[in-house]
Amino acid sequence: MGQLWAGYLAAGTVTFAPRQGHTPETGKPALTYTFQPLEGPEAVVTVPYLLASPSLLMVTTKAGDTLDAIESNLHDIVPDTPIVLFQNGMGCQQAVAERWPQRPILAASTTEGANRPAPGCTVHAGKGETWVGPLTKSATTHLTRVVTALGTSGLTVHAEKDIQSRLWDKLIINAGINAFTAILDCPNGDILADPFYQEHIDELCDEISTVMKRDIGKDLPSITIRERIETVARKTARNTSSMRSDRRRGRPTEIDFINGYIARRGHALGVDVPANQMLTNRIKQLLP
């Protein structure tokens, strides 16, 4: 995600915050990669290290790395710098907002698709849209400026006042597709006819509907949730989900922030969540 946005934002305006303990090599760029945009020729992108406090911090790590990544960079960043979280799923955004409630923290929900088919190569794989909204009180006044800044990339960016609801809409889709594709090791569309999916999908959608209602007060019938999941699975039938891809590469998945988040919220809100818990456990058995 980070390399996708850096590929579209104007050269010279983007810098890269390295991992904690990493000492930038003087004069050397932080990142150089080839970027394949959706349209037009491949380009070489060079991103320097972050040396001064930025006007905007985009956090594009996986959900499980987010708190650590922000923690290790925060001392260099002035307090009123907006911080935009790009993670899928839910849970890490709330954790960041609770940890730094005075800072302007925003969340982005994006349907842009990017992947790295080979080291040093980033591909914009699918055109999408991005919604950005405030998570903390002080973020509200930054929203227009952040949307304008991200929009200079040429990607489609909208302001979204109710970002929690938007994040939940995406969570539903991820919760109904990703774990099934990783367990069954198949592309998105192939889950639909599989007996394992068919056995659990109705119970899963019932749980999601009840937890969402109790969590944010949004009423979405179970049948509508199933229709939304299956519409996306059909539209992206040949795609490999990020969770299947993580499983194949032996990397940590984001299950704790998808079905695992719904299971945790269910437990906290007194909702039975056996299907979400079962998918979470199955993924954790596949990958520690």
Ligand SMILES: NC(=O)c1ccc[n+]([C@@H]2O[C@H](COP(=O)([O-])OP(=O)(O)OC[C@H]3O[C@@H](n4cnc5c(N)ncnc54)[C@H](OP(=O)(O)O)[C@@H]3O)[C@@H](O)[C@H]2O)c1
């Ligand atoms: N890719 C998509 O199409 C897409 C679409 C929508 C949403 N998202 C969401 O966006 C988030 C990022 O996904 P992604 O596909 O971009 O993942 P990714 O390719 O794994 O990129 C994450 C990057 O974060 C770096 N990182 C991890 N910890 C760090 C730290 N402490 N400091 C600095 N950098 C650190 C990683 O470095 P290393 O490479 O060295 O590990 C990696 O380059 C996920 O939550 C994902 O679900 C992705």
